[in-house]
Amino acid sequence: MTTHMKTDLLVIGAGSGGLSVAAGAVQMGADVVLLEGHKMGGDCLNYGCVPSKALIASGNVAHLQAHGADFGVSNVVPRVDYAAAKDHVADVIAQIEPNDSIERFESMGVHVISEFGSFVSPTEVQAGDTRITARRIVIATGSSPMVPPIPGLETVPYLTNETLFDLRAQPEHLLVIGGGPIGMEMAQAHRRLGSQVTVIEGDKALGRDDPEMAEIVLTALRSEGIQIEEDALAAEIRGHAGAIEVETKDGRIFRGSHLLMAVGRKPNIDRLNLEVAGIQTHRAGIQVDESLKTTNRKVYAIGDVAGGAQFTHVAGYHAGVIIRSALFGLPAKQRVDHIPYATYTNPELAQIGPTEADARKLYGAKLDVVRFDFHHNDRLLAQRQAKGLIKVMVVKGRPVGVSIAGPQAGELINLWALVIANKLKMSAVAAMVSPYPTVGEINKRVAGAYFSPKLFENPMVKRVVAFTQRWLP
Numbered sequence: 001m002t003t004h005m006k007t008d009l010l011v012i013g014a015g016s017g018g019l020s021v022a023a024g025a026v027q028m029g030a031d032v033v034l035l036e037g038h039k040m041g042g043d044c045l046n047y048g049c050v051p052s053k054a055l056i057a058s059g060n061v062a063h064l065q066a067h068g069a070d071f072g073v074s075n076v077v078p079r080v081d082y083a084a085a086k087d088h089v090a091d092v093i094a095q096i097e098p099n100d101s102i103e104r105f106e107s108m109g110v111h112v113i114s115e116f117g118s119f120v121s122p123t124e125v126q127a128g129d130t131r132i133t134a135r136r137i138v139i140a141t142g143s144s145p146m147v148p149p150i151p152g153l154e155t156v157p158y159l160t161n162e163t164l165f166d167l168r169a170q171p172e173h174l175l176v177i178g179g180g181p182i183g184m185e186m187a188q189a190h191r192r193l194g195s196q197v198t199v200i201e202g203d204k205a206l207g208r209d210d211p212e213m214a215e216i217v218l219t220a221l222r223s224e225g226i227q228i229e230e231d232a233l234a235a236e237i238r239g240h241a242g243a244i245e246v247e248t249k250d251g252r253i254f255r256g257s258h259l260l261m262a263v264g265r266k267p268n269i270d271r272l273n274l275e276v277a278g279i280q281t282h283r284a285g286i287q288v289d290e291s292l293k294t295t296n297r298k299v300y301a302i303g304d305v306a307g308g309a310q311f312t313h314v315a316g317y318h319a320g321v322i323i324r325s326a327l328f329g330l331p332a333k334q335r336v337d338h339i340p341y342a343t344y345t346n347p348e349l350a351q352i353g354p355t356e357a358d359a360r361k362l363y364g365a366k367l368d369v370v371r372f373d374f375h376h377n378d379r380l381l382a383q384r385q386a387k388g389l390i391k392v393m394v395v396k397g398r399p400v401g402v403s404i405a406g407p408q409a410g411e412l413i414n415l416w417a418l419v420i421a422n423k424l425k426m427s428a429v430a431a432m433v434s435p436y437p438t439v440g441e442i443n444k445r446v447a448g449a450y451f452s453p454k455l456f457e458n459p460m461v462k463r464v465v466a467f468t469q470r471w472l473p
């Protein structure tokens with residue numbers, strides 16, 4: 001028997017985006033129903049950011065143990081218990097889980113229904129035995145690993161981000177198809193935990209990033225023993241559990257014990273019955289306008305399913321944009337120029353705004369690019385980690401883009417996220433006093449590098465100083 005409900009706001013999907021909308025809207029007084037058909041917390045908590053960063057942390061500990069000698073502490077061969085590392089991953093998830101739990105959201109006043117939702121009309125969604133009519137609906141159903149139709153793939157056991165973190169037996173040799181962020185992060189974590197690793201990338205590894213910055217990371221990863229094969233499009237897969245073979249289009253053959261597929265994502269739209277609600281899609285996801293409204297003006301789509309940048313902080317940002325519009329009826333448009341992202345390899349890779357090549361196309365001769373090499377940073381020298389580069393793309397004194405490759409790049413980009421979000425100038429960064437010796441001094445030093453030619457190589461400044469010095473008492 002179907003129960004009927006009415007609500008102000010119906011949120012479909014309880015991942016990074018849906019939870020943020022539900023929490024914000026209910027605390028502002030809206031009546032909110034939240035549907036989750038699988039696990040509260042979505043991909044980020046269960047199969048994405050959280051487990052991947054926890055496994056990277058295990059790998060980093062092993063790496064430190066093996067590289068103490070440079071610091072006067074003998075190297076040891078780390079004794080890795082892969083299953084125990086996975087226990088650590090599960091424990092980290094368990095620590096964060098209560099924040100995303102049904103109990104927490106119900107205690108806030110959200111009505112949570114543990115069912116998948118499917119549109120039955122432009123304003124109604126069926127979830128199990130419940131039919132919900134809502135004034136506004138938010139689709140936040142995320143994405144899933146794309147599994148391409150490579151001949152033979154269906155005949156071998158393979159891992160995705162949804163199964164990797166449950167694997168208890170350490171892969172002897174992990175083959176990773178796809179050299180994007182998922183592939184490279186998991187390749188390094190496994191290498192550091194003692195597996196042999198081969199990355200098979202059809203184009204360029206870390207190909208969305210500035211090639212000069214990506215190269216810094218790839219060189220470091222190769223030096224740890226990760227085999228990274230580029231222009232290696234996987235074309236055929238053969239074998240069985242423990243002995244898998246990948247053949248590329250140009251005939252190269254790679255053999256390993258396990259296979260991880262990390263070739264991108266597909267939007268979770270199959271169950272939604274979008275046609276009945278008049279919601280159009282494209283290849284990457286649900287079609288949305290700048291205010292994140294779909295082709296059904298009462299329905300929004302946010303996060304991964306909206307087909308733009310696929311990051312947890314983007315889903316959270318989208319939530320803020322649509323709350324303004326759905327709850328207060330105010331105009332709200334998303335910005336994309338101020339969205340940073342980072343890849344948590346070691347060294348890390350971070351980006352905000354256009355890369356140097358894209359900025360040159362956009363701004364031509366108006367663009368200044370300033371660089372600062374990490375080997376000038378005393379703190380990183382003390383830690384024997386002083387390899388990296390920051391590049392800032394500046395137009396008329398304002399940074400429009402920043403690329404960072406090096407230790408803590410993901411932390412360093414935070415300052416530039418503030419600067420670009422608030423359209424601050426390079427002078428604001430140069431005016432900051434940064435504590436010595438910190439890695440963060442890099443940000444101030446690159447701003448200094450922008451001004452130093454203007455100050456130190458300027459004949460007018462030299463003339464003014466010489467003149468003033470003659471007259472100063």
Ligand SMILES: Cc1cc2nc3c(=O)[nH]c(=O)nc-3n(C[C@H](O)[C@H](O)[C@H](O)COP(=O)(O)OP(=O)(O)OC[C@H]3O[C@@H](n4cnc5c(N)ncnc54)[C@H](O)[C@@H]3O)c2cc1C
Pocket residue numbers: 012013014015016017018035036037038039040041042043044045047048049050052115116117118140141142143161182268271272302303304305310311312313314315344
């Ligand atoms: C391995 C990996 C590592 C990552 N690392 C990072 C990182 O370090 N930093 C970062 O910013 N991002 C990272 N990401 C990306 C990040 O996980 C996603 O961008 C983020 O989870 C998207 O949030 P979302 O709300 O759009 O979707 P999700 O978090 O995927 O949530 C969608 C939810 O909707 C539910 N659902 C689907 N269909 C329905 C339906 N019909 N009815 C009801 N419920 C439904 C799903 O079960 C799911 O729980 C990573 C991703 C992966 C795979």
Ligand SMILES: NC(=O)c1ccc[n+]([C@@H]2O[C@H](COP(=O)([O-])OP(=O)(O)OC[C@H]3O[C@@H](n4cnc5c(N)ncnc54)[C@H](O)[C@@H]3O)[C@@H](O)[C@H]2O)c1
Pocket residue numbers: 148150177178179180181182183185200201202203204205206207232233234235262263264265309310311341342343344
């Ligand atoms: N640190 C982070 O924030 C983080 C970490 C992991 C994932 N993510 C998110 O998840 C998304 C998906 O990550 P991803 O790494 O799966 O996808 P991706 O699209 O970024 O990279 C996939 C790679 O696979 C390659 N590829 C595709 N088909 C291939 C084939 N047949 N043979 C060989 N290579 C092939 C592509 O050329 C590409 O380089 C990211 O774009 C990002 O938004 C973020």
